[in-house]
Amino acid sequence: MLKNYLKIAWKVLLRRKFFTFISLFGISFTLMVLMVATSLFDHTFGPQMPERETDKLLFVNMVREQIQDGYNSSGPISYHFFDRNIRPLNTPETVSVNSMFFQVNSYINNRKLALDIKYTDREFWDILDFNFLEGNAFTQQDVKGANRVAVINENTREQYFGKAPAVGQYIVVDQVKYKVVGVVENVPVLRVQSYADVWVPVTLKSQEFNKPGLRGTYFATIKAKTPNDIPKIKAEYAAMMQEVERQQPQKGTKLFSFPDTFLESFARAFLGRDQETGLGMLYGILAGLTFLFMLLPTINLVNINISRIMERSSEIGVRKAFGATSSTIIGQFIVENIFLTLLGGLLGFLLSAGALWFINDSGIIVYADLDLNLRVFAIGLLLCLVFGLLSGVYPAYKMSRLHAVEALKGGSK
């Protein structure tokens, strides 16, 4: 029976080519926009190089101090705070301290290179999975000895050395000479926790290590043994923060700092309030935007579907006269409509592949490498089905209520 429905659907599509074109155009472009957005989202928050095990990773970006009269100050954490409070935590498998990235200049052959530099420890390389093109990360000895060694990204290598291998060579960044020990694939700038052009040992900034205070220029990255440990780490961290808050010299000071997953930390930065991450709100906003965006194409498709189905009222009349129930007819039209949206979805995939290629190529987002993977594909398929159902149910319902006699006569007013 399903085969029959599909056959009919196909014939109907071929009969009114213009209507088919309008429907397919609407469906495929809508899905293209949604899929590009999904891909962007996945690229920013999904498990990608270098944060592949997102379910085991937590990030501490900020600490916010609230002094009694409502005065707030917030920023990245200090090394001192990390060393005293985060390093001794028991539950995590590994913790890493790394600085935020700073823009610095280098000059080569009368050309200026603006590079982003990040200071990291050895654990940073253990926790995250960078794709090394050459060489390796710097070692524990390099970090201990504050050696001037650097890991650079592909783009920096090309700027300095062209296509030639870079390991063992020297680069001068911000008037300091570093020996290159490794080259990694470019990390997109959206991955703020790990992004940089040049990574060097954190100990080169050791003069800052003893600076007291909670705020500084560092991030902490925490890796759990298993994903189930995440709530435990959060609990331990919260207990630790309470202790730190109690020890503050100024009474009534409130401290806010949380280990967050990638998405949580993003949500917190924009929507978070006190203990709340704002993740629910973020999902709400995203769902709302998607809904608003899909609203217009859906109404449009409903309109067109009604016209198309009206044309087939005599067919419906015959089927009803021979005893088909309303639900059978609704079923048939929904199947037809889903078939149509899937067809549009297929086109949409092709279009979005093109659009992503264009975005990557244009360099709007630094080092972006957007692609359609299985996750994006699955979400796209889901969107297709939702779209098909939304735009198919109402017209089918409307048609199924036609009286057989009226339908046979040729449509309704």
Added chain:
Amino acid sequence: MIRHLFKLIWNRKKSNFLLITEIFFCFLVLFGVLSFIVYNVRNYTKPLGFEHDNVWLLTMRPSTDSSALNHQNLEQVLQLVRTFPEVQQASLTSSNAPFAFSQMNNNLSYGNVKDVMADFYEVEDDFKEVMQLQVREGRWFGMQDNASHHAPIVINKALKQQLFGEEDALGKLIPVNDSTNYQVVGITEHFRAGSEFAADEPAFFTRLNLPRSPNSFWSEVLIRVKPGTGIAFEEKMVKQVAGIGKGWALEVTTLEKMRQNKAKLTMIPMIALGLVCAFLILNVALGLFGVLWYNINSRHGEIGLRRALGAASGQIYRQFIGEVLVLATFGLLLGVMFAVQLPLLQVFDVESIVYTVAILGAVVVIYLLTIVCAFYPSRQAAAIHPAIALHED
């Protein structure tokens, strides 16, 4: 005639309901996107109030905490920078240099006017020359301010309007806290340092006096260089500055580059929104065309009857176009009712003229759209021969 058209639409309201909703939402989308674009374009056409060509920004991040030492080094750096023949002027600035991503603002109150939020910029006397500001009334900061009892400030026109209205602002005192007052010494024209798309917000400058603040440090210097000065000089300057500030991280960028980065922040959403909106409208237009075509084609009997009773083909044609316009009017009326709430309730701090232009623009576009979509099907309907049409039924 028009009443008749309304009646026709009203009688078919159930089947026209979806079309009206579609036009309604289409209007809302257009209105939103147009408001955003009109707002930005309007800002873009206003003057910035300064010249950013050939201005560089040097950022210094000291490695030590000793503020006395840093201050001493900073004075040496400034002295050095000013001696280069390629440098015309240089001025220290707070971290919110033009086109920078950081912002500083403060509440000002004067008389009955309470809490005007204004951007404030801490700058040296040379800032006027570096950025080539135009002072409209009064004067810029100078040596004579060293002796002044109050902290001198220069305000922009927008701040003057909001704080003083038509009153003369020069010499007026604005209380900051119990012991200090700002005294207005000058008024500049526009100063929109945020970005080219920033609104003309209130702003004021305070005087930064380096020798008088012995333990303070400012990390940014704006430098106006001679036209044509390139990377070679930049490298030389950075090397020599690095010789003074040992272990400082230094960064030089041009305001032009910062402007481009800041512009991107507005341009990319604007282009993306524009594209999405264009697609939605194309989609709606195609849909509308299809539906109108179908609807008109299914009314052959009616057309035949009218023709047989003596209606000219032009009349039929006008009837269908008229019907579609009435349909659009229903959707638009509903939409405009929602849209006017924005300027009426002042939801966002945007001038009403922006909304007015956006509403008018959206209305015109939708009328055009519906006419274009109805054009072909109506012509087809008008060309029908009465005998054939009646025969079909």
